[in-house]
Amino acid sequence: MNEAVRDARAGGTVSDPPGAVAEDGLEVAESLRPTDAAALADQVGDAAAAGRALLVHGAGTRFETGNPALRADVRLDTRGLSGIDELDADEGVVRAWAGTPLAELREKAVASGHELPFDPPGEGTLGGTLASAAAGLRFANVRDAVLGLDVVLGSGEATRSGGRVVKNVTGYDLAKLHVGAFGSLGVITAAWIRLRPAPEAVRVFEGPAPDARASLAAARLATARAAAIHDGRLIVELAGDAPSVEADRERLPVREETAAERVDALRDVQGGRAVLRVRVTGVASGLPAAAACLEGAGGVTLSLPAQGLLYAAFDDSDPKALGAALEAAGRAAGLAGGELRIERAPLAVRRAHDVFGDPGPLRGIHRALKQRFDPAGILNPGRFAGRL
Numbered sequence: 001m002n003e004a005v006r007d008a009r010a011g012g013t014v015s016d017p018p019g020a021v022a023e024d025g026l027e028v029a030e031s032l033r034p035t036d037a038a039a040l041a042d043q044v045g046d047a048a049a050a051g052r053a054l055l056v057h058g059a060g061t062r063f064e065t066g067n068p069a070l071r072a073d074v075r076l077d078t079r080g081l082s083g084i085d086e087l088d089a090d091e092g093v094v095r096a097w098a099g100t101p102l103a104e105l106r107e108k109a110v111a112s113g114h115e116l117p118f119d120p121p122g123e124g125t126l127g128g129t130l131a132s133a134a135a136g137l138r139f140a141n142v143r144d145a146v147l148g149l150d151v152v153l154g155s156g157e158a159t160r161s162g163g164r165v166v167k168n169v170t171g172y173d174l175a176k177l178h179v180g181a182f183g184s185l186g187v188i189t190a191a192w193i194r195l196r197p198a199p200e201a202v203r204v205f206e207g208p209a210p211d212a213r214a215s216l217a218a219a220r221l222a223t224a225r226a227a228a229i230h231d232g233r234l235i236v237e238l239a240g241d242a243p244s245v246e247a248d249r250e251r252l253p254v255r256e257e258t259a260a261e262r263v264d265a266l267r268d269v270q271g272g273r274a275v276l277r278v279r280v281t282g283v284a285s286g287l288p289a290a291a292a293c294l295e296g297a298g299g300v301t302l303s304l305p306a307q308g309l310l311y312a313a314f315d316d317s318d319p320k321a322l323g324a325a326l327e328a329a330g331r332a333a334g335l336a337g338g339e340l341r342i343e344r345a346p347l348a349v350r351r352a353h354d355v356f357g358d359p360g361p362l363r364g365i366h367r368a369l370k371q372r373f374d375p376a377g378i379l380n381p382g383r384f385a386g387r388l
């Protein structure tokens, strides 16, 4: 395979050997792996003309988040579009192709004295991270890092919104629309990303979790880059210039210093292979009661007070236990005053429940956007909110 994959700018497509792959309970007859944006646009255009449904893939580490596809003819693998096009260390910006693994981007960013403002581990791709708005412990707002996107719409039309400099968008900021759209409105082919300066000091402290107010205050300290409650303990990562980190250390309600890996290990609750994983959004003051509700149903929770996010992982695949966990998740969302998303679940659960929740009064606008961006309805059909 490797020798067949040429540099994205050199042009071409690699068609994986025949043999169906199973996706969302469907057999997908063909896989395509274009190695440049023009070839990808042609393939999407051809698929639209033929009415063939495409399942858009990065590295597939997050493909489980989504409603089951209603139909699927081709798996469109974007990893052939890989590589960094430009990294400007002075400006702290990088342009890369969508199939580039985060590990490669992270390595180049660090080598230039910056950090990549995305949490997921290495194998995930840039495109998959943006399309799923992959929020993490350290970097909650993926959209903030996006300066510009190249996207191929469902019609095969290639579009560009934004670019290398901040505030370079005339009219609607369409790039932000594709972040978190899970590939339902277009296929991201490349992105301009704003990097962050690497912090001078990074220190992690933990201890028994204080009350919600004290935990939130800790999570909102100026240098608090990550703050999580897990297993009854508050873990806070401070990052920034050394004097500021030291000043914030004094203000922390937890004192035990620990290694940075302690924060990385918490990612497994967010991205691990649990049978069922749910995400509840809400106000910080409501998260403790919501967490207790989920733990009461057997969930392992991870609460992020500053982001108003609560994750719970369940490992019992018994249908009764799954039903009880989902019921508890609904109650937890009510207690937190927010919404529930099913991040990972068996196919039967995803068939029975819209994993994103009901779009409610926005359903009509969502449908109209889908109709405009993907008129033939070929991009990940049925996988997004409202089964669009």
Ligand SMILES: Cc1cc2nc3c(=O)[nH]c(=O)nc-3n(C[C@H](O)[C@H](O)[C@H](O)COP(=O)(O)OP(=O)(O)OC[C@H]3O[C@@H](n4cnc5c(N)ncnc54)[C@H](O)[C@@H]3O)c2cc1C
Residues within 6 Å of the ligand: 055, 056, 057, 058, 059, 060, 061, 062, 063, 064, 065, 066, 078, 098, 099, 119, 120, 121, 123, 124, 125, 126, 127, 128, 129, 130, 131, 132, 133, 134, 135, 136, 137, 182, 183, 184, 186, 187, 188, 189, 267, 268, 270, 271, 272, 380
């Ligand atoms: C240990 C671990 C920790 C993790 N931590 C986190 C975390 O903190 N936060 C988090 O959110 N995720 C996390 N993940 C999940 C996952 O790694 C990331 O979400 C990753 O960034 C997804 O990238 P991917 O290329 O694998 O996407 P895929 O799984 O291939 O795709 C994800 C979605 O994006 C769509 N998509 C993919 N590429 C494109 C494209 N080019 N254009 C348009 N749509 C596209 C797909 O159709 C799909 O809907 C974690 C995973 C692991 C294993």
